[in-house]
Amino acid sequence: MSGERQRFHCEAALVEGRLAERVRVEAVDGVVVELVVGVPPRPDDVVLGTVVPGFANAHSHAFHRELRGCTHADGGDFWQWRHRMYEVANRLTPDSYHVVAERVFTEMRDAGYTAVGEFHYLHHQPGGTPYGGHEMELALVAAATSAGIRLVLLDTCYLSGGVNEPLGAEQQRFGDGDAHRWLDRWHRLRDALSGRGDGLVTLGAAIHSVRAVSRYDLSVIADSLPQNVPLHAHVSEQPAENRACLEAHGLTPVGLLADHGLVSSRFSAVHATHLTTGDIDLLGDAGATIVMCPTTEADLGDGIGPAPELQGAGARLAIGSDQHVVIDPLEELSRLELDQRLRLQRRGVFPPDMLWAAGTAGGYGSLGLSRNPGSPPGLRVGEHWDAVEIDTTSARLRGVDPWQMPLAARACDVRATIVAGRLTRPGR
Structure with missing residues (x-):
């Protein structure tokens, strides 16, 4: 696609922190090279309505989608839900994983997600025997490429079944033995992904949790994982995780x-649901990103994390759909605000610009896809031409201030997504 130029004209667009009218966008090879505000369309422009930057799903487990609508009648807690999740995980083959992931990634794209961080730990065959190559990882790559969504494969180090506990029988396919072998496989995977995915696929890394990696293995990862690679981890999702970490190490998960x-x-x-004030300070001082997954955290009864305190301390916010009980970036953003209203008993916890940033720039920064992760939300020169067209004339949005759409719009209001300059209408 080298040198391919794309030209679009937007009736309105979110540009560098403000909604502007009559915006012309030119991109080369899927990167914005020119933005002009207040101009009419040219004859060869693709004409669009209201356009905002693409939303990033910074935390996804594609295979969890198989549990949607199948667990509510059983009640229980996170740990009982997890047992059902393991059953699904151990039924998947590379072929069936591709089918599930393609369906999920297509649903994401149609909902307005233009990039996804896939937190992936289904590395091996059930029982732990390695595949001949990287079959499960390549199934995800093929699925994302087919769906036309940008993929950051967060290959996950998952070595223990709990703090100082071996992997259980149902977890064997997740593990590589130790951090050295995980890193060796990670580097081989990076080589295998070279040139794949039509330029839409990059490799990141993840530590499943402090339950799943020892102190020694954390040291190995810290010393050997390339510093320019985005690194994610589940942190303090459950109080039991915090207790186990404190008992074993005398530190919280963030502290460790x-x-x-x-x-x-x-x-x-x-x-990052159950944090101490010290945890909040550590994350804020580091300028880390907090990936909130409000619909999943509600579905699993996890609790409501201290998002405004984290942002106030200096951390950035992003969103994810995690187990995909809902795939709707605007629903996640609305819940991000509304859950805090319930927790703090006041309105307007996050102003609209903060919600736009969490859905777009925050997630792209978390996944290593943005050159300006801390900048005001909006289209800008030098960034990926990944965008979403929203139908502001829908029954849901009639009369709504477009700046406040994160609290009113939903995925059904998405008219089109653009990923690297490629425009797709929902259902196509």
């Missing part, structure tokens, strides 16, 4: 990760 030099501006803490 920070003690190994792993909490930095490239680090994303997923969930």
Whole structure:
């Protein structure tokens, strides 16, 4: 696609922190090279309505989608839900994983997600025997490429079944033995992904949680994982995780990760629901990203994390759909605000610009896809031409201030998504 130029004209667009009218966008090879505000369309422009930057799903487990609508009648808690999740995980083959992931990624794209961070740990065959190559990872790559969504494959280190516990029988396919072998496979995977995915696929890394990686392995990862790679981890999703970590190490999960030099501006803490004030300060001082997954956290009864306190301390916010009980970036953003209203008993916890940023720039920064992760939300020269067209004339949005759409719009209001300059209408 080298040198391919794309030209679009937007009736209105979110540009560098403000809604502007009559915006012309030119892109080359899927990167914005020119933005002009207040001009009419040219004859060869693709004409669009109201356009905003593409939303980033910074935390996804594609296969969890198979549990949607199948667990509510059983009640229970997170740990009982997890047992059902393991059953699904161990039924998947590379072929069936591709089918599930393609369906999920297509649903994401149609909902307005233009990039996804896939937190992936289904590395091996059930029982732990390695595949001949990287079959499960390549199934995800093929699925994302087919769906036309940008993929950051967050290949996950998952070595223990709990703090100082071996992997259980149902977890064997997740593990590589130790961090050295995980890193070796990670580097081989990086080589295998070279040239794949039509330029839409990059490789990141994840530590499943402090339950799943020992102190020694954290040290190995800190010393050997390339510093320019985005690093994610589940953090303090459950109080039981915090208790086990404190008992074993005398530190909270955030404290343990920070003690190994792993909490930095490239680090994303997923969930971060049950934090101490010290944890909040560590994450904020580092400029880390917090990936909130409000619909999943509600579905699993996890609790409501201290998102405004984290942002106030200096951390950035992003969103994810995690187990995909809902795939709708605007629903996640609305819940991000509304859950805090319930928790703090006041309105307007996050102004609209903060919600736009969490859905777009925050997630792209978390996934290593943005050159300006801390900048005001909006289209800008030098960034990916990834965008969403929203139908502001729909029955849902009639009379709504477009600036406040994160609280009113939903995925059904998405008219089109653009990924690297390629425009797709929902259902196509």
